[in-house]
Amino acid sequence: METRKDHLREIVVEATASSIENWRKQVIAGQPETGRMFAFVSDEGNYIPGGEGTAPTPLTYFVSGMAL
Structure with a gap:
């Protein structure tokens, strides 16, 4: 079966993580093509x-993404 290239779309998602303090982390993520x-x-x-429970856990974000 041949795939037509005009029906394909590449989606790029980038993420950069940094440590704030203790277990608190920040991620900046998105799709560069959208800006x-x-x-x-x-x-x-x-x-x-x-x-410290100041934000959702990484697992909470993961499960939330699966629910979407």
Whole structure:
């Protein structure tokens, strides 16, 4: 079966992560072709030493993305 190239679309999503403090991290992510990037902050709960629960956990973001 032959695929027509005019029906293909490449989607690029980039993400850069940085550590803020303890378990708190920030990710800047988006699709470069749109010129829009978004910031996400995550933190672990106080059930992990150093976690403060100031933002959703990385697992919460992952599960939320799967639900979409």
